[in-house]
Amino acid sequence: MYAASLSKDNTLLRLSGVSKAFGPRVLFRKLGAEFKAESITLLAGSNGTGKSTLMRIMAGLGRPDSGTVERLADETETAFLAHATFIYSGLSARENLLFWARGAGLSGTEASRAADAALERVGLARHAHDRAGIFSRGMAQRLNLARVLLGRPRLLLLDEPGTGLDIASRGLLRDIVREARSRGAAVVWISHDLDADGVLADRILTLRKKTLEENSSPSLSAGEGALPC
Structure with missing residues (x-):
């Protein structure tokens, strides 16, 4: 279920009890998280743990099997960049x-x-x-x-946006993300380059063992083995 009305605490996106499976394979279960204005959240985890699936659910392009996704930003206020370039x-x-x-x-x-x-x-x-x-x-x-x-x-959902970018363009990407935060946006960013991108983040959420773990250090976010996407 998707909803557009949130409490006035600067939350732009809220997940409550979100679960998703493909047949017998459970990707994640009962996830809960809030994403507030003027913040950058790095979403980490091994390949195959369901990060991209979760982000598509956040963007309204997929539906959870159970749980709710509350999004204050409407479709015109949400930017979603998928892992694959779409032009x-x-x-x-x-x-x-x-x-x-x-x-x-x-x-x-x-x-x-x-x-x-x-x-x-x-x-x-x-x-x-x-x-x-x-x-x-x-x-x-x-x-x-x-x-x-x-x-x-107001809400930026970025699925490995640095793929294919050279060093200068990666710097540009980080500048754009910083600017988005400074103007009040909530940014959720999937990245495997935690050493470089983790320094931008206000927090790091790691999808591991079918749940979300919050880490304060990029070094704690190395995922465990998983099936490839």
Whole structure:
């Protein structure tokens, strides 16, 4: 069940008793967590423990078998970046962003300005009118990352957004995440690079043994063996 009304304690997302299984294989059971405004939460764990499945449930793209997901930010205020890059290869970089901007509730001049500013921010301004289908993996990832800059979302759900990015682009990603937190967003970020990304986090939640554990140090978040995704 999804709900949109939360108490006035800056919570933008709340999980209560969330469980999910695929046939006999239980991914997680009775998970509970709150994600508040102006915070970065790193979601860690071994491959196959269900991190991406959980994030899709958080985004409203999947449903739990039981439990509730309460989300104060509506669809236009939520940005979800999946592990796989999702762009329209037949459209230009700018056309992709205009499409996503309209989905974020922007229109007309506002959408154009947001798209141009996002392209400039991720270093793709000179490729604005190039067809996205010819982009390298890194360029496509930066275009995907530019979506986060549209509409100033209140809830950012990032599933390994650093995949395919070079060192400079990873630095840009971290800057964007910091800026989102500073403007009041709640960021939930799946990452396997805990040494580099963990320093940004206000907390680290590790999905292990079908439950969530909160850790204060990246070194405590190394997962145990699991089936690959």
